[in-house]
Amino acid sequence: MTGLRLGTTYLRSREKMKSISIRGALASLSLSMLLSSLGTSxxxxxxxxxxxxxxxxxxxxxxxxxxxxxxxxxxxxxVGRLGDIIGRRRLLLIGICVFTVASILCALAPHLWLLIAARALQGVGAAIMMALTMALVGGAVPKEKMGSAMGVLGTMSAIGTSLGPTLGGFLIANLGWQAIFLVNVPLGVLAIGLVLYFLPNDRSEKRADRAGFDVLGTLVLILTLLAYALAMTVGRGTLGPLNLTLLLVTVFGLCVFVFVEHTAESPLVRLTMFRNWHMSAGFVMSMLVTTVIMATMVVGPFYLTGALALNAASVGLAMSTGPLVAALAGVPAGRWVDRLGAHRSGTLGLIAMLIGACILSAMPMGFGVLGYIAPLTVMTGGYALFQAANNTAVMADIESQQRGVISGLLGLSRNLGLITGASVMGAVFAFGSASHDILQAQPEAIAQGMRLTFAVAAGLIVIALALGAVSKIVSRRLIAPC
Known part of the structure; x- marks a missing residue:
């Protein structure tokens, strides 16, 4: 009996230590996600x-x-692919160190161009953290808890986004602009400690099993993505000669990248992975949905100020609704994914977003600020559920050696959606308001622009729903003969 009790106590102690280790690992990854999103906002x-x-x-x-x-x-x-090759834990530690040191350099910058250079270096660290946090979740959390873990990461990202303006304003008012960068330093040191203590060491692989790093493909992809990002940001949504040139460079660069990857011995991105309809649809759906979410950030301030005549403080309060809802909905959304499954949860999230977008596209100004916040809450809650489901679906059943690059592609799809949304949805809003200067437009014109923007957003969500349905059907047909 004594031996049985000792055995039971040992097993319980072991399970408790395992639970603490999982929570610690998730805490280290969550803090990394918080740092990267806080750095943006x-x-x-x-x-x-x-x-x-x-x-x-x-x-x-x-x-x-x-x-x-x-x-x-x-x-x-x-950097996601580099993590697959040299070790994700090792590269994550490097990324956090780069981010932390760059934060110090930002605060010490005596000239604007040095501050911009330090911010670019900080972005390098943030790219590593964003790419590897989701990749490392797969090895740190049991598969049946993957949805909950993705929900936690989504919550931390939303907290970083919503906390940034408030915390930044407080720090600037009391300690100066340097403080908005120095605040990252203690958080970065804490993240390094958590990663060292809780994340398991990278598994050593035989040299023969290690792929080389595709330098040429990496350079081509970097230049292509820079060209596209600049095309979408330069000129604030206008389609001038420079934008058209950059878009042509993007198309040419994409063609060159496909050729390079077909001929590379160890490609950066194995193009055969896109034959997986489920995964490919997940990337496209993520880009479409984040394009829609970006519309709320672009259009919202103009509508609240120009159409509803709110002051700056009220606009800030109304705009904080979206990130706050995303932060509160992240963990429950992850649990829903674990219970209902990724496909069903993702579909429910998209339907909620569609309902919110349709209401906003038909909302009269007479309903005031509540008429904007209520459907925005529905949209944002749906977005939190979709993100947790889509991230889980894409990352759940992939090979360990591909987690970094696929996590990077998933992060890229979100970033491209945000960049595209800021440009394209802003252009749609300007077109709908029929005004060359939004600041001088009449309230009804601004409201009309808002309605057209969310009508387009609803169309994008319908496309995402169709892609999800098609990918599910194709996946079933491919699995059926097996």
Whole structure:
């Protein structure tokens, strides 16, 4: 009896330690996700202060934000693949260190161009963290808990996005603009400690099993993605000669990349993976949905200010609704995915987004701010559910040696959706309002632009729903003969 009790106690202790280890690993990955998203949002609120501090124009200081985003977009796939080769834990530690050191350099920058360079370096660290957090979840969390883990990561990303403006404003007002970068330092040191303590060491592989790194493919992809990102950001949504040239460069670069990957001995991205309809649909759906979400960030401030005549404080409060809902919905959404399954949960999330977009596309101004916030809440809750489901579906059944690059592709699809949404949906809004200067447009014109924007958004969600249905049908047909 004593031996049986000792055995039971040992097993319980072992299970408890395993649970603590899983929670610690998830905490380290969550903090990495928080840092990368906070790095994006906290700098936006500091642009007016930075313009004054460096005696620069808005067009110049906006590169403090753009340099960070461009670095993430250009590198997220490449660093994901590099993690597959040299070890994800090792590269994640390097990424956090780069991010932390770059944060110090940002705070110490005596000139604007040095600050922009430091922000680009910070974006390199953020790209590594974004690419590898989801890749590492697969090895740190049991498969049956994958949805919950993805929900936690989604929550931390939303918290970083919503916390940035408030925390940044407080730090600037009390400690100066340098504080919005220095705040990352203690968080970075904590993240390094958690990763060292809780994440297991990378598994050593035989040299014969290790693939080489595709340098040429990486360079071509980086240049192609930079060309596309610049085409979408330069000129604030206008389609001028420079934008058209950059888009042509993007198309040419994509063709060159496909050729290079077909001929490479160890390609950066194995093009055969896109034969997996389920995975390919997941990438496209992620881009479509984040394009829609970006519409709320682009159109919302203009509608609330120009059509509903809210002051700046009220606009900020209304705009914080979306990130707040995403933060609160992330964990419950992950649990729903574990219970209902990824496909069903993703479909429910898209349906909720469609309902919200349709209401916004038909909403009269007479309903006021509540008429905007209520459907926005439905949309954002649906987005949280879709993201947890889609991330789980894409990352659940892939080979271990491909987790980094596929996680990077998933992150890239979201970033491309945000960049495309800011440009394209902004252009749709301007077209719908029939005004060359949105700031001078009449309230009804702005409301009309908002309705057209969300009508287009509803169409994009319908396309995402159709893609999800088709990928499910194709996957069943491919599995059926087996």
């Amino acid at each position: 906290i700098a936006n609120v500091g642009l007016p202060t930075l313009a004054e501090a460096f005696s620069a124009s808005f067009e110049q200081v906006q590169w403090v934000v753009l340099a960070y985003l461009l670095a993430i977009t250009a590198l997220i796939v490449s």
